[in-house]
Amino acid sequence: MVHEWALAESIATYLSEKHGGRAFNKIVIGVGILQSIDLDILDFALRELLNQYNVKVAKIEYRTIEVELKCRACGYSWKLLPEELGAEASEMIHFIPEAIHSFIKCPRCGSRDYEVLKGRGIYIEEISYDEE
């Protein structure tokens, strides 16, 4: 819970500092599927904080960011969709992102030594202002 509030705080702070005094049409927040986040809590926290900071946003959208991996052994990079992980693995990885290494192998060479290029953390993907 604290986690979601901390993330919401950093988004709200960023918006008020960098774009203070403007009204936003829409912001899109990318959420990595390896990030353990309760979207309902994040959304609630974000709306609360934006109110407090007096940042007006008409619409907040969330987009799931797929996982992108790159093998350190053979250099192959590939993408992983949430449905490819299966329920058990998804749940494990949701709580312990490092657990991905016990479920996934490089599809080309079978190595478990790979980097997670994408799919962690959350970030602001898109900001649109009111044009008036």
Ligand SMILES: [Zn+2]
């Ligand atoms: Zn490989």
